[in-house]
Amino acid sequence: MIAIGLEGSANKLGVGIIFHPKNGDPAQVLANIRHTYVSPPGEGFLPKDTAHHHRSWVVKLVKQAMKQARVTVDDVDCVCYTKGPGMGAPLQSAAIAARMLSLLWGKDLVGVNHCVGHIEMGRQVTGAFNPVVLYVSGGNTQVIAYSSKRYRIFGETLDIAVGNCLDRFARTLNISNDPAPGYNIEQLAKKGHRLVEMPYAVKGMDCSFSGILAHLEALAISLGLAGKDAAALDELTQAETNGKTDNGDTITRADLCFSLQETLYAMLVEITERAMAHVGSKDVLIVGGVGCNERLQEMMSLMAKDRGGHLYATDERYCIDNGIMIAHAGLMAYKQGFRTPLEDATCTQRFRTDEVLVDWRD
Incomplete structure (x- = not known):
């Protein structure tokens, strides 16, 4: 057929x-x-x-x-x-x-x-039998497990989706939307080294991302890193090391992207692991556009291995x-x-x- x-x-x-x-x-x-x-x-x-x-x-x-x-x-x-x-x-x-x-x-x-x-x-692509599913995209964030002919939602976002949070912060930094803002944030985050403290909003099995976004947007504006022309990204990254916090620390756009990813994905790993413990599953499948992110896959894989399980993920052909x-x-x-x-x-x-x-x- x-x-x-x-x-x-x-x-x-x-x-x-x-x-x-x-x-x-x-x-x-x-x-x-x-x-x-x-x-x-x-x-x-x-x-x-x-x-x-x-x-x-x-x-x-x-x-x-x-x-x-x-x-x-x-x-x-x-x-x-x-x-x-x-x-x-x-x-x-x-x-x-x-x-x-x-x-x-x-x-x-x-x-x-x-x-x-x-x-x-x-x-279908990964051959995963019955994993807990983390569905992360621009419009959805859900932790899901199958039971009795339904995909049951164990946890989800309480406001905006994780992909929407990444996309909107990319707009703050004037990062290109080609091929995707989340992808460009990921590449910039690989150059970041300083972890900037920000809200960590896990509420039971659910997450909240809007407060993190608001906090980071305000920080980027205060550092003078928001709204700059990102046409020559490498040159700008070098020039933007002038951003200073109140205590004199130097923060770059790359540091902000790195910190955002680390915080968001730690939250997602936490609620996914809690769902896995609840249903007795060792394996996790990541789907949705944000599922292409290598750092998210790395963090989730470490958690699954610690539980004696396995991470299943696909590439951009099927994630996006x-x-x-x-x-x-x-x-x-x-x-x-x-x-x-x-x-x-x-x-x-x-x-x-x-x-x-x-x-x-x-």
């Missing part, structure tokens, strides 16, 4: 085509294409601009994916799309494109939960929003008889992970 998946919940438009052999062999990725809307440094991406980007690119990507996968319309069994969660206008653009393909091709529609798509693709995860999760639901009628093929900005009936798992 073959499915095409459309992902457009944020600034990335993805089209993926996946093949599930009927004999139970592993799924095969036939095409996984993505195009990103990149906003200028210091700015976020607006819903209307992102939606316009998706509408402009979706037909090109579908044609390209079909050509790369070497499949025809007759080969496709269903059209899968991201129903939510995500940004309203981009979600609508992808949903309209999916409905268009369904009507033109005469294929069934399958609405997919974005978070479940990440989890199922992570399980992509169409193949929507095709994969949608086809799994489709094989269990799930269909989305055309009149119900809508989208929603709020779609909880634990709302989905995961009847394809034992």
Whole structure:
């Protein structure tokens, strides 16, 4: 069986085509294409601009994916799309494109939960059996474990997502959004050495990131490190060693990025380990765009090894929003008889992970 998946919940438009052999062999990725809307440094991406980007690119990507996968319309069994969660206008653009393909091709529609798509693709790629899942992205931060045909949320953010915290601090420092602000923060953090003290906001199984962001933004402004032109990053890093605290310590932009990462990821490791202890699991799977971060993977791997377990993670092909995860999760639901009628093929900005009936798992 073959499915095409459309992902457009944020600034990335993805089209993926996946093949599930009927004999139970592993799924095969036939095409996984993505195009990103990149906003200028210091700015976020607006819903209307992102939606316009998706509408402009979706037909090109579908044609390209079909050509790369070497499949025809007759080969496709269903059209899968991201129903939510995500940004309203981009979600609508992808949903309209999916409905268009369904009507033109005469294929069934399958609405997919974005978070479940990440989890199922992570399980498929890594071979993780039943790990605790840390889902970290620009719009979501959740610690999840499977039980009784649902992905149960054990802990989550109480305000903004960890990826949103990184993105917004990148705007403060005027760091480029190409290829992604979080990636650029990670590269700058590798040059940092001084750990700057900041709030540590773990509340039971949950985290709070907005206070950390506010504290760090105020510190960057007071040091004169905010809003500078980051076109020549290496030169600026050398020049910005003039930032001084009240006690005369020298702090660079790299130090701030390093400190932010260390604090945020320590919080995530803590709540993940607590969930692992609660459910009796030794393994952890990281999914979502922030899951590409090497430092987060390193810290989580050390914790898992201390518990006698293993860390499962993927690279940017599957961590970052992509169409193949929507095709994969949608086809799994489709094989269990799930269909989305055309009149119900809508989208929603709020779609909880634990709302989905995961009847394809034992």
